[in-house]
Each structure stands twice: as C-alpha cells, then as structure tokens.
Amino acid sequence: MLILDTQTLIIVVSFIYFLVGAMTFFAAVNSQHGEVLRLAAFSAILGGCAFLLGLKTTNGRYWGELAVWFSNPMLIVSTALLLSSVRVYTGKRPRWNWVLIAPIVWIGLCFWEPFISDVNLRVILFSAIIAIYSFAMINTLLKYQIKDIWKMAPMYFVLSVHGLFYLLRILLQDTTYNFSTPLSLSVTAMEEAFFIVVFNYSLLLMVHKRTEKAFQQAALQDELTRIPNRRAFFEDAKKLLQSSNHAGNPVAALMCDLDHFKLINDEFGHEHGNQVLILFANTLKAAVPNHGIYARIGGEEFALLIEQTSASFPLEVAQSICQRFHALSHTNLGKLSVSIGVAFSTDVGYDIDSLLSKADDALYHAKRNGRNHVQTWPLPDR
Structure with missing residues (x-):
C-alpha cells in the first residue's frame, strides 16, 4: 500500500x-x-x-x-x-x-x-x-x-x-x-x-x-473614428457580395467625400478636422442600416455597401447622410457637407472594385456640380 x-x-x-x-x-x-x-x-x-x-x-x-x-x-x-x-x-x-x-x-x-x-x-x-x-x-x-x-x-x-x-x-x-x-x-x-x-x-x-x-x-478599425478601416471594409464587402450574388439580391456601393475638408484643416487646424471626421463617422453609424457595411477608407473618404431592399433605398440612405451631416453645420465645427456617389450591382455587377470605381466617378461628378448632394451612376449625358 x-x-x-x-x-x-x-x-x-x-x-x-x-x-x-x-x-x-x-x-x-x-x-x-x-x-x-x-x-x-x-x-x-x-x-x-x-x-x-x-x-x-x-x-x-x-x-x-x-x-x-x-x-x-x-x-x-x-x-x-x-x-x-x-x-x-x-x-x-x-x-x-x-x-x-x-x-x-x-x-x-x-x-x-x-x-x-x-x-x-x-x-x-x-x-x-x-x-x-x-x-x-x-x-x-x-x-x-x-x-x-x-x-x-x-x-x-x-x-x-x-x-x-x-x-x-x-x-x-x-x-x-x-x-x-x-x-x-x-x-x-x-x-x-x-x-x-x-x-x-x-x-x-x-x-x-x-x-x-x-x-x-x-x-480592422480606424484609430481616429473607431469605425472599420479599408481592410475591414474589403473583407466584409467580399462576404456580402458573395452572399447577395448567390441569393440574387442587388446591392449598392456609396462613396462619400467630405466637402472642402482641406480648407477646414487649413483654416481651423488638424484637431478641428479630426473632430469633423469623427462627427461624420457617427453620422454613418446612425444612418446606415444593420444589413449594410461602412468604413473610412482613407483621408476624408468613406465607403458604404448596402443591400438594395428597394429601388430607392440606397438613395434614401445617401440623402439621409447628406441631410444629417449638413444639419450639424450650426455647431462650432463650421459649415459641413458631403458629396456622395452611388453605383448599383444591377448596372456594374458584384465586383467590389468595379462598384467603388463607378461610385467614385459619380462622386466627383457631384463635386463638380455644386457638392452637398447625391449622384448615381451611370452619369447623365452631357
């Protein structure tokens, strides 16, 4: 024993x-x-x-x-x-x-x-x-x-x-x-x-x-705005596009660019500009539906990818973002506005690079035509 x-x-x-x-x-x-x-x-x-x-x-x-x-x-x-x-x-x-x-x-x-x-x-x-x-x-x-x-x-x-x-x-x-x-x-x-x-x-x-x-x-997070960054966006976008394509659900890509952001930085300083970026990120959080993804992809540029639950839904989201952000102009951050370009999978397909490229073309068309509004792709004939 x-x-x-x-x-x-x-x-x-x-x-x-x-x-x-x-x-x-x-x-x-x-x-x-x-x-x-x-x-x-x-x-x-x-x-x-x-x-x-x-x-x-x-x-x-x-x-x-x-x-x-x-x-x-x-x-x-x-x-x-x-x-x-x-x-x-x-x-x-x-x-x-x-x-x-x-x-x-x-x-x-x-x-x-x-x-x-x-x-x-x-x-x-x-x-x-x-x-x-x-x-x-x-x-x-x-x-x-x-x-x-x-x-x-x-x-x-x-x-x-x-x-x-x-x-x-x-x-x-x-x-x-x-x-x-x-x-x-x-x-x-x-x-x-x-x-x-x-x-x-x-x-x-x-x-x-x-x-x-x-x-x-x-x-996978933008350090300043605390929303997803470019890497996270492309990873999530790939998954969303695959599932939407398989299910036959159309999607829309939105490219957002803050208007006159360089002037804001030059006139008020980078700290002021950072506060504007954070404010816009919070605007996206409030406006984007649960079945959509968004991210800061560089500088003052932000991208969104949302399921097109109705023909007008992506435009409604884009208009809501514009209006919400512009309504904040009464704050001490100065006049605020954003231009947004929208591209649809029904026109472009389910390739994320193609969607963002066409949305980017629409975005700069909006910039050239007065800013603070939404432009869709295909662009209107001149």
Whole structure:
C-alpha cells in the first residue's frame, strides 16, 4: 500500500503554488490585463505561504492551532483574490469586503473553544466558504459571456470540480470519515495543486484570447473614428457580395467625400478636422442600416455597401447622410457637407472594385456640380 508523506506533499504543493504565482506575475508584466493576472499571482503566492504555515500541523498542538488561526484564513483570502481577478476580467471592480469578511469571521470564531476543538466544524465552514467562492466565480463568468460558454470550458470545468470537491467534504461530515488523517490531507493538497495550475492556465488562456481579439479588432478599425478601416471594409464587402450574388439580391456601393475638408484643416487646424471626421463617422453609424457595411477608407473618404431592399433605398440612405451631416453645420465645427456617389450591382455587377470605381466617378461628378448632394451612376449625358 502506498503511504503518502503528507509533509513532503505539502512542500511540493507549496512549491507549485509559488511557481504558478511567479509565472503568472511574470505574465502580468506589460500585459493589457495586468490587474487580472496580478490578483491571480498574489492569490497563488498567498496560497503557497498558507500551505507552508500549515506544514507542522501534525507536529504538535501549538502549530496545529497556528494553522487554524492563520493558514486557513490565508487560503480563504487566496480564493477570494481569484474571485476578484475573475470580476476584473469581466469588467467589474473587486469587492474587497468579500475578500476580508470571511477570514475575519474565521479568526473571530477561533476565540470560541468549541470551534477550535471540533475539526469537523472547521472543515464544514472552510469547505462552504471555498465552495461559495467557486460557484460565485462561475456565476460571474456566466453573466459575462453566456453566449460563448464553450470558450471558457476549461475554467468552468476546474471551478466546478473545485466547488463540488468541497461540497463533498461537507457531505462526508455525517459519516465516520476522518478529515485529519494523512490520506485526507494529501487528497486535499493534491486537489488544491490541480486547481491552482488549471485555474491560472485557463485564466492565461482567456487573457491571451482576449488580447489576440483586441489586436485583430485594432487591425480592422480606424484609430481616429473607431469605425472599420479599408481592410475591414474589403473583407466584409467580399462576404456580402458573395452572399447577395448567390441569393440574387442587388446591392449598392456609396462613396462619400467630405466637402472642402482641406480648407477646414487649413483654416481651423488638424484637431478641428479630426473632430469633423469623427462627427461624420457617427453620422454613418446612425444612418446606415444593420444589413449594410461602412468604413473610412482613407483621408476624408468613406465607403458604404448596402443591400438594395428597394429601388430607392440606397438613395434614401445617401440623402439621409447628406441631410444629417449638413444639419450639424450650426455647431462650432463650421459649415459641413458631403458629396456622395452611388453605383448599383444591377448596372456594374458584384465586383467590389468595379462598384467603388463607378461610385467614385459619380462622386466627383457631384463635386463638380455644386457638392452637398447625391449622384448615381451611370452619369447623365452631357
């Protein structure tokens, strides 16, 4: 029969906690989610200290009581810090009262002799606290990303196992099971080691995926106006044109160019011009339907691609953009207007370059004929 050396195992578990904490803390350096990772790192380091403090539990009453007084509250704080890291990951602030109230209650109960002398009572309370924290973390994540639950499957798994493990300890208190045996302590220590490794790995994986997604979004977003950029437009346009062509739905391309933008920059400065660009981007957001795409494709030029739900719909959208933007002229940004060219797939086909080229021809025809209005392609005969 294999006999587990509890003291050696606890040293190994402490080392694992310290190693995981150090690696997580290192990962937090220069990370966009540094606070999330630092909380998890401090949790692991504190947990390692708690296990070392409880190392001599079996060597005498003094050390045993010291572990009850301090080691267990430290493990509770360690788990509460993990809950705080999960809250920060989901965009919430840590609740420090959740971190402190449970260990304070625990230390207060340590002044009560029946609590100190009853190991089963202590196991029940400790297990209940850890289980509550574990399921609270699951609840926080579910509220945050209920639609993409499988993306966090490793985290849900390890938190469920951890919570259920401590619930099982509560259920066993009505049996003859002895929580103070070396085997029981060894099983708990191994479960804790499994938990801290898988939890922090899952957290690092979640942070990595979010960072990767943020970089992908940044590569497809115009930094100034916060709307899609040229690259994103052509990627989305290709998909929309393929699906529309397959379904036989006509589409329209719109090219927009802000009127007299160079004069605005020269007279009022580039900061003023940037505000005009942002204002027009917001106008597009309000005017473009959900089944349309739009982007800033360069300078003061913007492009749109919308499904032609009716013969007049693209022109209605274009006129709405012109009117909305011109109506903002009363602001301190000066006189504002935009010229728009429109080309239809029924005339040009479903090639994005051809659509934008013809819409661009119509746009500059509008520029030459007074600006602040919409021109369609084919152009009128001279």
